[in-house]
Amino acid sequence: MSALRTIGALTAREMLKFVRDRSRVLGALAQPLALWVLLGLGFQNTFQPPQGSMGGSYVAFLLPGILALVLLFTAIFSTISIVEERTSGFLQAVLVAPTPRTALVFGTALGGTLLATVQALLFLGALPLVDLAPGVAGVGMIVAVCFLTGLAFTALGFAIAWRMDTTRGFHAIMNLFLLPLWFLSGAMFPIDGAAPVLRVVMWANPVSYAVSGLRHGFHGFTNTPGALAGPGVCLAVTGAFAVLMTGLAVWQVRRPFFQT
């Protein structure tokens, strides 16, 4: 009962912090949007759609990946404060309170996940521009994948932030690991056209399944270009990734707080 209350309070705090920080709203949305427009228009005439599918504009191809990028950025922004709050003040109050530390993970992750999902779904407003009609089931799939991916990224961000002493280190790790995960997820280029070495990495990358799952959703499960597995597999892998990352964050937070 007290754990649920803590989770609720932490989730509400994430929301409040977000709406009060305009730079964060801008950072999490504007950057992916700019990337989408610039890359989309830049590659418009040189891009070859995979498997000779229809509706092959690069702008449309890129959109699912942009959603994944929004999820990634939002997760980074919502967990970076943990680096500072862990050692200074705020989180200490949570740690000395009679509430399970696991609730700290779930509250923070849930807040970050909801923020990420809502922001990603804003991009659905661009659907008419790219001539895609996902249908109800398609949107359901998109929401589900967004939620699970947001959860996975936020939990992973939490686990990394918990071990970091400086926000600089946190940024370095995020750029080193998370951005490549996105680059190699089939978000920017279709897997079929990639070099064999890259293809193996993309197959092993859990983010690929999130992006593919989003593609299935956007195309209403028919004629999906550039997907590396069926919708069921994509959803299952994304869900498993979320569970695994949440587990990682829980394991981290339960370790002794100070080095002994």
Next chain:
Amino acid sequence: MPAPAVDIQKVTHRYGSHPALRDVTLQVDAGALYGLLGPNGSGKTTLFRILSTLMPPSEGHAQVFGLDTAQESGAVRRRIGTVFQEEALDEALTVRENLRFQGALYGLHGAERRERTEVLLRRLDVADRATDPVADLSGGLRRRVDLARGLLHRPDLLLLDEPTSGLDPAARRTFWAAVQQLRAEEGTTLLLATHLMDEAERCDRVGILSDGVLVADGMPDTLKADLGDETIWLEAEAPTSLRDRIEAQFGVPTRIVGATVQVAPADPPTFLSSLYEALGDHIRSATIRTPTLEDVFMVHAGVSPTDSRERVLTRGDMSDE
């Protein structure tokens, strides 16, 4: 007999191989205001981390109201409140939102939480700022809000780790007035870490930590009386050689306390004039007074309470001989 509020038994704690606490044993009675004195790096914060269940000690046991901080941390957490050096407040949230969040952590909700919040905000004189974001508050106001946060769930033991550091004297006085009032009304036991002597003087009992060792423990008046009554305190260019000369020529008990020389003759005024005749050139100034808590600190810890380790080292390098 009820368990003491705090019972620390032979606690040693190491970070890696560096010992931060060495065989510390101390008790704090329920309802007392206990002051833990020590320069930076003396182990105060480590002791607080152990008591607040953030980490178990490497050796020994720490109990809060008879509950082991390592084994029964959940029960300990319900009994303690904390106000640490940095406020545990979210700057983006308002005062009231911060307290609502704190309430959620302790299962406080509804009318109970609202009433408690309003009472504390009024008593700490921050009620008129309740809807302001914490980021807009001055340092003194933040500390008081943080105190309200620490007291929200009516803890039996409040841990205060240098709660007034960075505050100006006026804000410090207001903070302490609020603490004293709440203490009188709620009977909360207070464990205070500080290096400010005026704060230590307020305590029922003080302990002095030096390099992780508890070197003194007692009531302020007792500790002061242990250093003798009225004695002579000398400032000198070369305290060590002055002490040697006095001991050689007069044979009275003399010791170095920080940068001053304390001489304890039978009749201080008479002795002082003969001292000036014999060694006046070596004395910069002299006073006759009773020992202060700062003297107690210097005698036991070997350094001034406001000195950090680094400064102590440089001082040693520039010693008089």
